[in-house]
Amino acid sequence: MTSDHILQAVLDELAEPARSQQPDWADVLQRAHATARAGILRRRRRILFAAALAVIATAAVGVALAASGILQGPAAPPENDAALRQLMPPLGIGPATELTVHGGRTLFGARTQLGGYCFSATSPSDPKGEGGHCLSDADAARLDDRRVVAFALSGSSAGGYAPGAESVHLTGAGIDVELPVSATGWWVGEARLPTPPLLPTGVDRATVVATAQAPDGTILGRDPLLLVQLVAGAGGAVYQIAFI
Numbered sequence: 477m478t479s480d481h482i483l484q485a486v487l488d489e490l491a492e493p494a495r496s497q498q499p500d501w502a503d504v505l506q507r508a509h510a511t512a513r514a515g516i517l518r519r520r521r522r523i524l525f526a527a528a529l530a531v532i533a534t535a536a537v538g539v540a541l542a543a544s545g546i547l548q549g550p551a552a553p554p555e556n557d558a559a560l561r562q563l564m565p566p567l568g569i570g571p572a573t574e575l576t577v578h579g580g581r582t583l584f585g586a587r588t589q590l591g592g593y594c595f596s597a598t599s600p601s602d603p604k605g606e607g608g609h610c611l612s613d614a615d616a617a618r619l620d621d622r623r624v625v626a627f628a629l630s631g632s633s634a635g636g637y638a639p640g641a642e643s644v645h646l647t648g649a650g651i652d653v654e655l656p657v658s659a660t661g662w663w664v665g666e667a668r669l670p671t672p673p674l675l676p677t678g679v680d681r682a683t684v685v686a687t688a689q690a691p692d693g694t695i696l697g698r699d700p701l702l703l704v705q706l707v708a709g710a711g712g713a714v715y716q717i718a719f720i
Contacts, residue, residue: 599631624697626686634667638688650674
């Protein structure tokens with residue numbers, strides 16, 4: 477119904493009792509407009525209220541979906557949450573979740589505004605977890621598909637996701653470490669390269685790989701963690717280490 481129809485209906489209603497008398501149309505019109513405006517405002521308030529409820533409901537669904545995703549765990553302590561949010565501010569990193577703890581290192585994860593993931597981990601040299609790693613789109617897609625993903629972090633920390641695995645074995649360039657996987661699939665630990673890294677004779681590069689193993693020893697997946705290369709430098713050969 478349009479505002480003109482509302483106005484006409486109100487005019488008819490207000491004019492009805494006065495048909496046996498001379499109507500004061502100026503008064504009728506004034507009251508009609510006031511009543512019609514009030515009706516329109518009430519309808520607008522109802523519409524806005526309904527819209528607000530829809531937004532709240534949508535937000536609640538979003539929260540439920542986030543809570544039921546792979547980043548399950550308690551909220552990170554304030555200092556660790558702040559450190560992860562400041563890792564790459566343009567990404568709009570959301571609230572951090574504590575994912576798992578091992579060997580004095582704690583792994584934290586958060587979603588970004590565009591649906592990606594960023595992670596940080598504490599270490600003796602980085603107790604707040606100020607250094608971290610944001611996944612590429614390809615790695616984020618693999619994580620959403622609940623596949624094996626590994627990433628290097630600051631302070632020689634490494635972490636990742638290996639759903640269904642009992643342990644993750646880190647090997648390569650002198651690293652040989654086995655780390656437990658939590659019930660939710662997350663793992664964290666130390667991946668410290670020796671100095672210098674150990675490369676096979678005659679080989680100028682090596683990859684540190686995370687291998688996820690099921691309780692029966694079945695390999696569930698592998699993901700590269702670090703690339704170590706021996707390259708020529710101004711002062712002689714040097715090692716380059718890259719996160720992959």
